[in-house]
Amino acid sequence: MKKADYDLVIIGGGPAGLTAGLYAARARMKVIMLEKVTPGGQILVTDWIENYPGFPEGISGIELVQRMTDQVKRFDLAIESAEVSVLDLSQPIKKITLTDGKALTAHALIIATGASPNPLGVPGESKFSGRGVSFCGTCDGPFFRGKVVAAVGGGDTAVQESIFLTKFASKVYLIHRRNEFRAEKILQERAFANEKIEILWDSVVTEISGLTNVEKVSIKNVKTNEKKDLAVAGCFIWVGTRPNTQFVGDAIKVDENGFIIADVNMKTSVPGVFVAGDVRNTPLRQVVTAVGDAAIAVASAEHYLENLSR
Amino acid sequence: MKKADYDLVIIGGGPAGLTAGLYAARARMKVIMLEKVTPGGQILVTDWIENYPGFPEGISGIELVQRMTDQVKRFDLAIESAEVSVLDLSQPIKKITLTDGKALTAHALIIATGASPNPLGVPGESKFSGRGVSFCGTCDGPFFRGKVVAAVGGGDTAVQESIFLTKFASKVYLIHRRNEFRAEKILQERAFANEKIEILWDSVVTEISGLTNVEKVSIKNVKTNEKKDLAVAGCFIWVGTRPNTQFVGDAIKVDENGFIIADVNMKTSVPGVFVAGDVRNTPLRQVVTAVGDAAIAVASAEHYLENLSR
Numbered sequence: 283m284k285k286a287d288y289d290l291v292i293i294g295g296g297p298a299g300l301t302a303g304l305y306a307a308r309a310r311m312k313v314i315m316l317e318k319v320t321p322g323g324q325i326l327v328t329d330w331i332e333n334y335p336g337f338p339e340g341i342s343g344i345e346l347v348q349r350m351t352d353q354v355k356r357f358d359l360a361i362e363s364a365e366v367s368v369l370d371l372s373q374p375i376k377k378i379t380l381t382d383g384k385a386l387t388a389h390a391l392i393i394a395t396g397a398s399p400n401p402l403g404v405p406g407e408s409k410f411s412g413r414g415v416s417f418c419g420t421c422d423g424p425f426f427r428g429k430v431v432a433a434v435g436g437g438d439t440a441v442q443e444s445i446f447l448t449k450f451a452s453k454v455y456l457i458h459r460r461n462e463f464r465a466e467k468i469l470q471e472r473a474f475a476n477e478k479i480e481i482l483w484d485s486v487v488t489e490i491s492g493l494t495n496v497e498k499v500s501i502k503n504v505k506t507n508e509k510k511d512l513a514v515a516g517c518f519i520w521v522g523t524r525p526n527t528q529f530v531g532d533a534i535k536v537d538e539n540g541f542i543i544a545d546v547n548m549k550t551s552v553p554g555v556f557v558a559g560d561v562r563n564t565p566l567r568q569v570v571t572a573v574g575d576a577a578i579a580v581a582s583a584e585h586y587l588e589n590l591s592r
Numbered sequence: 593m594k595k596a597d598y599d600l601v602i603i604g605g606g607p608a609g610l611t612a613g614l615y616a617a618r619a620r621m622k623v624i625m626l627e628k629v630t631p632g633g634q635i636l637v638t639d640w641i642e643n644y645p646g647f648p649e650g651i652s653g654i655e656l657v658q659r660m661t662d663q664v665k666r667f668d669l670a671i672e673s674a675e676v677s678v679l680d681l682s683q684p685i686k687k688i689t690l691t692d693g694k695a696l697t698a699h700a701l702i703i704a705t706g707a708s709p710n711p712l713g714v715p716g717e718s719k720f721s722g723r724g725v726s727f728c729g730t731c732d733g734p735f736f737r738g739k740v741v742a743a744v745g746g747g748d749t750a751v752q753e754s755i756f757l758t759k760f761a762s763k764v765y766l767i768h769r770r771n772e773f774r775a776e777k778i779l780q781e782r783a784f785a786n787e788k789i790e791i792l793w794d795s796v797v798t799e800i801s802g803l804t805n806v807e808k809v810s811i812k813n814v815k816t817n818e819k820k821d822l823a824v825a826g827c828f829i830w831v832g833t834r835p836n837t838q839f840v841g842d843a844i845k846v847d848e849n850g851f852i853i854a855d856v857n858m859k860t861s862v863p864g865v866f867v868a869g870d871v872r873n874t875p876l877r878q879v880v881t882a883v884g885d886a887a888i889a890v891a892s893a894e895h896y897l898e899n900l901s902r
Contacts, residue, residue: 301645304643308730309759333614333618334646335610335660336663349646356649420618449619468899472898546874547875566887566891571884574885577643577878578875578876
């Protein structure tokens, strides 16, 4: 068999990539993990994680990633700071070209590049990210017990998560740029019936402001141009997410939102290419689901490699 | 809507049950977790866990469970020491009868009762469990670097895991009671080609012995009755596992080995009954996969309950 540079290349260094690296390194594969900047992924922007089992008091995103990184280093996982520019999956040996022009080859790949929430693109949004601006109700909702928050969006996630927020928040302003939701009718009915939710139709956020944390969201009615400030402790933004798959091209089957389709074994449509975490068409995007995916993806990659080397 | 005692009853208190409890308690469901003895499940018998992400030096099974238990208590999860005797799933409100005769009702259930490895049933097996006797190569293989170990079984798991062990062990005695394996041919070919594996056909283990840790495995040839002692540091037992589903009856669809069949959303064949962890027909049985399943199962249960209360 012609040999590639690596048995396995893992693209992405969030919880899914790090866990794939942990399992692959322990399985003594010839493996490298590529991470664009620094290991971590989206949890680096999550101030405090209370729902990753094993940390009774919670743990900061930064510390959890540091611990996962220390762990893979114990098993000598090779990690390289490199951004993938394009994949060539046309041959059994896959070619990974990096943005610096270098290229690697591998028999198997695990794509674990995650997803990014679509930003609103308004002043204050980046500044208060993790300090009141959030993209995850499950993660951050409980921090707003008894507080007033804003939520932005009109799809299933925005409406369902706004309802979820009312378990904690005293009031949720749900801000939507149109005069009707795209969300399922049943979710809409529930939101309408929820006394803690005040819906602001035809409205867009123009600015998020505060001192050290979010204190105010400025909105504008797109029909009347009327402006208004809302005193809130948080602003949840649910205007869609996008998978980080720019480098993939058309080679791998994706769902209607661009997320990579995987079976229960984390196999994609391309033999030898596996996927883990938020970048796949998963029913839930959490640290726990990402790490579970990753272990399965490595087991599948191992099985694939064993059949190759037969 | 007629109300049950609980929105959700979680059966089982291993990593899957505890994680389901964590997510359900944080979602403010009316939930209780039932655990037969004490929270933990199979990881309590795992001396040291190196592949659960977030613990760079590894963590003992006991400590990890203690931390997960402390974590759910922070969110006021109700936990009861109770063994389920039988489920009645014939009505939308499910009835859970306990072995002490009491009964609970719930709108939704998560079954997270795990699986148990089949024991050999020979002297020394229980005594050295966690001290050389192991049921998990992925978990414990790396502890036997450069050592001689025994492995018992002839199915896919026994043969594949014996090959995995040769990454660490200097030699693996693979002990099988028949004169051929049930495992896939390709796995057999690989085992036959592996110089570190010595296969002992027609042989059964009669005793596992040692001082504080495994030092010796005694075997007997079932055809010749010849007896032999093998000096080994470990004994891996892979003679099948069985799902802990005694209380389920025929109400839920299971696969050919009795594991509960779930879709990607952890839904079983019975509406309102979800499953997580080793008890389901999962491609991999690890702590990371169990916790991932559990988070998805709670999200699905939440969705189910929302539709009920419409």
